[in-house]
Amino acid sequence: MKSVRIAALALLVLVMAFLAACESGGIGVGLPASGARWGSGGSGPDVFVGGGPVY
Amino acid sequence: MRFASTSHNRERWELVLPPRMWVAALVVVILTFATTSGAASKVVPGTFVWHDLVTDNPAAAKKFYSELFGWTFEPGKGVEPDYTIIRQHGVPVGGIVVPKQQTSPQWLSYVVVADVDRAVDALRQAGGQVYRGPINARPDLRVAAVADPQGAPIGLASRGPSDGVSEALPDVNRWLWMDYVAKDEAPALQFYTQALGYQSQAEARDTATYYRLTNGRPRAGLFKTPWPRETSIWLPYIRVADPDASAKRAQELGGLIVQAPAPRVRNGSLAIVLDPGGAPIGLQKYPFQAGGTP
Numbered sequence: 001m002k003s004v005r006i007a008a009l010a011l012l013v014l015v016m017a018f019l020a021a022c023e024s025g026g027i028g029v030g031l032p033a034s035g036a037r038w039g040s041g042g043s044g045p046d047v048f049v050g051g052g053p054v055y
Numbered sequence: 056m057r058f059a060s061t062s063h064n065r066e067r068w069e070l071v072l073p074p075r076m077w078v079a080a081l082v083v084v085i086l087t088f089a090t091t092s093g094a095a096s097k098v099v100p101g102t103f104v105w106h107d108l109v110t111d112n113p114a115a116a117k118k119f120y121s122e123l124f125g126w127t128f129e130p131g132k133g134v135e136p137d138y139t140i141i142r143q144h145g146v147p148v149g150g151i152v153v154p155k156q157q158t159s160p161q162w163l164s165y166v167v168v169a170d171v172d173r174a175v176d177a178l179r180q181a182g183g184q185v186y187r188g189p190i191n192a193r194p195d196l197r198v199a200a201v202a203d204p205q206g207a208p209i210g211l212a213s214r215g216p217s218d219g220v221s222e223a224l225p226d227v228n229r230w231l232w233m234d235y236v237a238k239d240e241a242p243a244l245q246f247y248t249q250a251l252g253y254q255s256q257a258e259a260r261d262t263a264t265y266y267r268l269t270n271g272r273p274r275a276g277l278f279k280t281p282w283p284r285e286t287s288i289w290l291p292y293i294r295v296a297d298p299d300a301s302a303k304r305a306q307e308l309g310g311l312i313v314q315a316p317a318p319r320v321r322n323g324s325l326a327i328v329l330d331p332g333g334a335p336i337g338l339q340k341y342p343f344q345a346g347g348t349p
Contacts, residue, residue, distance in 0.1 A: 024131045024140055025131060025132035025140075026105065026133050026138060026140055026147070026149070027107055027133060027192050027198050027210065028107060028131075028132075028133015028134045028135050028152045028192070029107070029134045029135065029163070029187050029199075029210065030109055030134075030135050030152050030154030030156075030158065030200075031109045031154060031159075031161070031163060031187075031200060031208055032154075032156060032158060032186055050258060050260055050321065051234075051267060051276050051278065052232065052234075052276065052324075052339065052341075053232035053273070053276075053292065053339060053341055054267065054272075054273040055224040055341070055342075
């Protein structure tokens with residue numbers, strides 16, 4: 001009986017540790033050099049549309 | 056189930072369950088965890104859920120972003136090795152990827168789609184390019200890194216983070232918004248309304264139009280780039296308290312101001328900077344008084 005309880009608790013700890021480890025994961029896919037970039041430097045034209053975020 | 060007691064000096068009670076009950080309890084706990092995490096991760100397609108900075112100089116990026124936003128960094132699990140998780144006040148806000156090959160540093164923002172594989176097929180047919188995937192970043196997380204038909208990189212993900220995605224206004228120094236800065240806005244609008252199921256609301260002023268992309272609620276914006284030399288790109292925004300101060304600080308830290316706050320630009324509530332590697336980010340005060348001119 002006691003060994004069953006210990007085994008169950010150990011398994012529970014392992015599952016929780018696995019789930020906790022999953023939380024520290026992101027995605028982390030790289031991009032090739034051909035990926036477009038923006039910002040060739042220098043100041044912008046001081047022109048921008050309105051709009052923007054809405055919450 | 057029964058309660059057992061010992062007859063020593065003081066009585067001790069312990070919960071004694073038969074083995075089958077322990078197994079049943081364990082199953083319940085596991086299912087509860089699985090159900091909870093799954094429910095929290097279900098988000099509406101078209102929602103941006105993650106941001107990875109792809110850079111071959113992670114040390115410079117960490118210094119810049121820690122000084123500017125107070126972000127902290129720790130090793131994490133990603134598709135590429137040497138992945139870093141970014142946290143703000145302990146909350147994961149993104150990652151840093153060191154690519155296998157030299158690249159142009161930039162933020163790759165991930166949007167949830169109903170089916171990553173189908174989305175990739177549709178993107179190919181529309182003239183887009185697939186950089187990576189679809190692959191399983193984790194057993195229950197399918198992702199792809201692609202470029203849309205105008206060449207703008209974007210990530211596709213099958214779900215959001217395990218701890219869910221808040222619809223509430225984010226805190227200062229966290230991701231606030233996404234704008235698609237389009238070389239050619241009409242086909243871009245057509246592509247994203249089809250690919251991500253957005254509805255668009257146009258806000259026209261003078262000769263320019265800002266398209267707010269909604270799916271249940273506003274998710275992003277789209278407008279024609281005022282920088283004719285630039286390519287189309289998804290521009291991620293960080294919420295800041297003072298865009299002018301943040302932009303100047305970014306410059307002190309090795310960044311470059313490409314759009315300083317100005318009365319004509321959303322009433323001075325927005326700055327756009329490049330980090331030391333050249334990745335653009337918007338620094339947006341929110342709330343702000345609507346205005347400015349196109």
